[in-house]
Amino acid sequence: MSFINDYCKQIIRPPRRTYSTQLLGPKTRFIKNVPIIREDFEFTSRQLKLQASYFVQESVHHRCLIYLHCNASCRLEGLQYVDRLQAAGVNLCIFDFAGCGLSDGKYITMGTYESVDVKELMNYIECRFGKVDEFILWGRSMGAVTALMLSQDPRITTYIADSAFTQLRTVIEELGQQKFGCFSFMINGFMPFLRSKIINEAQFDIDQVSPLNCVAVQSNKKRFYFLAGKTDQLVHPRHSQILYENCKSYKRIELCDGNHNTTRQIETLDKISKFINLLQLDSPLNVDYAKKCSKYFQEAQQCLNSYRMQQQEQEENLKEYVKQLERKSVLKSYQQQSRDLSDLEKYLE
Template sequence: MTPCQCQCQCHVNVNASGRYEFKLWNLIIRPPRATYDESDLGPAEFVAGGVRATRRDVKLRTQRGVLLSCSFFSPSQDKKAEIQRFPVVVYLHGNSSSRLEACNLVGALISQRMALFCFDAAGCGQSEGEYVSLGWHERDDLAAVISFLRRLPTCGQIGLWGRSMGAATALMHSGRDSDLGALCLDSSFASLRQLVEELAQSKDFPWPLPVPSWLVGAVLAIIRVRVKALADFDIEDLVPLHHARRSSAPAIFLHGRRDSFIQLRHSQQLYDAYSGSKEFIMVEGDHNSARGGQVVGHIINFFKRCLRQVALESSTACNKLLLKSVALLALPCETFVSAQVDHRISVACCLVPVRCKQP
C-alpha cells in the first residue's frame, strides 16, 4: 500500500462520517492505479551475473475472468543439455503498485539461477479489474498463476515474496498449498478490521482529524457495507492471522521499524502464530522504504536454500513437451491464456541486453 498517494478528495456537502468513510474505503479498494510503459520492464534477452536470461510476457485469465498482465524472467535453457528446472519466486506487489516493483530483484535472482514471475494484481497496473481486495480475491488469482507455472516443464519449486497486500495474499494462499517451498512476508497486516480501526484513528493520514472513538463503529459499518457492495468481500473475513496458523512453508517475516501505516505489531502477531519454521527481520524505514541490499541478499539466499532445484528426469515425453513450449515461446504475438486450459507465453520486451545474431 502507498498511503501517501491515497489522498482522495470528497464533496464538501457530506457529513463527517461520510468524509471518513469515503477516504477509508478508497484507501482499501480503489487506491491510485500505477501506470507505466511496457518498455520500463526492460529487454527480452539479457545477462545478469554471467547468466543469460529472457523475459516473457503473458496475459493470464483467471477463474473469475480477470485478465492479468504478467512477466516471467527466467535463466535460458542450454539447448544442448538436458532440460533443467529452475526455482521460481513469485513476487506479489502492494495495493497501489505494479509488477515494476519486482524489477530490482531480477538481476539478483537470475544470477543465482532462480526465475522470477511477477504480475499486476487485478485492479492494478495494466491488469483488468476495477477494485482491489487486499488479498481476498487476489489469493485465488495467485492460485491460477501457480497452476499455470506448475504446468511449465521448466518450473521447479515455487516460493512467494509478497509486500503489504502481496504479503497478505501470499499468507492467505499458503495455508492451502502444502507444496510451496518458502515465503517472504514483508509488512503484511494481521487483520483488515484491526488495520482499518488503526488507520481511522491515526494522525498520520489524509483526513482532517483522527476519527473520534465514538464514531469508529459507525464508520466501519458504512465501510463494510460499501466494500461488500463494490468489491464483493467482507472486511471482517480478511484475517491473515487465521491462515498463519495453517501455513507450514519456511517463512521470513519482514517489517519496517518506523512503519506507521501497517504497524510493526501486525507482523509480530503473524510471526507468533505461524506454524512453520520462521525468521523475523526488523529493518529501518517505514512502510514504503526500499529494502537495503543486505536484507535483499539475505532473502535471496533464504530462497536459494529452500527452493532446491528439482532434477527433471530426461525422457522423450518431457523433451517433446519442452520443444513444444519453446516453439510457443517463439511466437511473435501476445497470447492470451486461461488458467484452466493449455497455456502459451509470448516474446516481449531488465539488465544487460543481448544482441541476437542475424542468420
Template sequence: MVIRPPRNPYPSDLPENGSTRQFGGKDFTKSVFTINNEKGEKLSCLFYQPKERSGEKMPVVVYMHGNAGCKLEAEELAPFLLPQGINLFAFDFSGCGQSEGEWVTLGWKERKDLEAVLNYLNSLGTVSKIGLWGRSMGAATSIMYTAENQDKVHASVLDSGFASFIDIANHLASNQFGIPPEFVQFLMAGVSQQIAQLTGGLNIIADLNPVKYAPRCKVPALFVHGSDDDFVEMTHSEKNFEAYGGGSKDAMYCSGGHNDARPRETIEQMVGFMKKHLTA
C-alpha cells in the same frame, strides 16, 4: 480509498517483450504476457527465464506487489535472484497496474489471481519448486492462500504484511484524525456493507484477517518489516509471526518505511532464504 486505490502508472519506455538482460554473466529473457483469472479478467505478467536452458526444471519466485503497486516492483529482485538459478515471475493483481478488474480487496480475491498464476506455472512442466514473495497486500495474499494450499508453495517471504485490516483502520484513524476506536468500528460497519455489495461479498472486518489464517501455514517463512513503517506497524508482522504454524520461520527487521526500497543486505538475506528452500 480501500478498494479503489489509484493504479500505478507505467513508464512509456519499458523494454519490449522478449528483451534480453544479463545478470551474473548469463542472458535472461523477459516475457510479458497475460493470463486469465477465474473471473476471466486478464492479468498482466512478466517472467524472467534463462535465454538458454538445458531443459531441467527450475525453481521460480512469484513476486506479489502491494496496494497501488504493480509488477515492476519485482525488477529490483532480478539481479539478486536470477544468478542463484531461481527464475522470477511477477504480475499485476486484478484491479491494479495493467490488469483488468475494477476492485482491490487487499488479499481476499487476490488469492484467486495467485491461484491462476500457480496453475499456469505448474502447467508449463518446467517449474520445480515455487516460492512466494509478497509485499504488504502481497504478503497478506500469500498467507491467506498458503493456508489452504500447502502443497503448492515451498517457501514464503512476507514483507510488511498486515495482521488485520481493522487494526490498520484504528491506527490510522487515531494517529491522523484523532478518532477513537469505538467510533471506527461504527464507521467500518457501514463501509463494510457498501464494500460487500460492490465486491460480491467481501467483509473487510471479518475476512481481512491474515493472522487468523497464519496458524494453518506450514511452509518455511521469513517475515520482514521496516522499522520506520508508520502505516502497517511492526506489530502486524510480529502477530503474524507468532501465529504462524510452520516450525521453520524467522523474522528480520530493516531500516525504512512501508514503501521504501529494502537495503541491499536485507534483499540478499531474503534471496538467501529462498535459495536455501528452493534449490536444496
C-alpha cells in the same frame, strides 16, 4: 456519508499506477554471461485479463518466484529483483494484480481475490513453461497478505512477507485512531457502514481478510520470512511480530530500518536470498520444463552467441584502435626527433 465513501475508496480503489511496457526493459538480458529471456503474457482469472512477465533461464530445476506488489503499485515493483534471483537460479514472475497497472478490474480486495488470481497464475505457468519444482511467493503489503493467505497451498514452499498485517479490520481501526485521535470512538460507529459498502461494491468482507488465521499451518516443507520497517506508520511492525509468533513452521523475522515504502537495504536482500536457497533440491532434471522452454533456451543461446561475437568484435576493434594510437605515438615521436635533429644541425652550421 462522503467521509465513508472516501475511506472506502482508499481501501478498494487507490490510484492506479499505469506505465509503458518499455519500462520492463530489454527482452533479453545477460547475468554473468547467462542469457535471460523475458516472456510477456496474459492470463485469465475471474473473467479478467491480467498482465504478467516471466524471466526464463536454462536450469536443471524449475524454481519460480512470484512477486506480489503493493495495493497502489504494479509489476514494475518486482523488476529490481531480476538479477538477484536469476543469479540464484530462480525464475521471476511479476504481474499486475486485478485493478492495478495494465490488468483488467475495477477494485482491489486486499488479498481476498488476489489469492485466487495467484493460483490461476501458478496453473498457467506450469501449463506454459513446464512443471514447477518449487513455488516461492514474495509479497509486500497487500502482496504479503495475499502470499500468507495461500499458506495452505502445497505447491508453495517459501513465503517472504514484507509489511503484512494481521487483520484488515485491525489496520482500518488503527489508521482511524491516528486520524481522529481523541475522537477515535467514532470508528466503531462508521465501521458497519464501511464494511457494508465494501461488500456491496467489491464483494468481499473486511472481517474475512485475516492472514493471522492462515499462518498457523504446521509443515516441515514450508518456510516463512517476516519483514517490517521499524518506523512503519501505515502497518505497525507489531503485526509482523504477531504473525511470526503464531506461525508454526520454520520462520524468521527481521525488523529493518525504514517505513512502509522504504527500499530494503542490500544486507536484508542478501539474507532473503540465502533464505530462499535454504532448500536443497535433489530431484532429477525437470524434463517437462526443459521441453516446454526449449525454444526460449535456444533463443537465449543465440542471443548469447551474438553477444559474445559482439564482444569479440569490440575487443578486436579496441585492439586495432590501440595499435593505431601506438603507431601515431611512435610516428609523432619520430617526427619530433627528426625536427630536433634538424634544428640541431642548423644550430651547428
